[in-house]
Amino acid sequence: MTEMDPLVPALAGLVVDIVWFLESCGDEEVDPDSAVKMTENVGSVLLKLPAAQRDRLLQVFADMAEAERDPGRREFLESFPFAIGMVENQES
Template identity: 35%
Template sequence: MSDSPQLVTQLLQAVVAYTWFFETCDESVLEDDTAIKQQEYAGYLLNQLSDPDKRHLVDELAALAAGETDPAYREFVERFAFAMGLVESENG
């Protein structure tokens, strides 16, 4: 994947966007249990990455958060690595 750094960024944006959807949609759109299961599965898949790849994603997340103009979404992106278990603390 190092041949296409934009691929990593775009895929990460897609994962974060779908996870945001699962986090924010109400039960009339998607049952809470289903949304939680999908978020947990995303976290499981991300945690299969090597430590260097996890660090790379954490760096990408920081860049995505820095460029985000919606305060609520920016906060979600800033907390994403911790929420998905990629880092031990919210401070990275």
């Protein structure tokens, strides 16, 4: 396996942070319809990646979840691929 570009985990972390923010902020911070639209847009872009790149990104998300010490963020990271539509079935 080739070494991963350090940009990939950094950008993956930013994507997760943005979606987490959109899902957790109140209606007074971000319009709920806008938050849903942006989250769906993120999922759409990620689904357009070639299969090998999607698989690589899924591995990055799994690695991030495994390394996360905060239980709430770990749970979010574990469910992120399912919630964003990258995988059809959420694994337990």
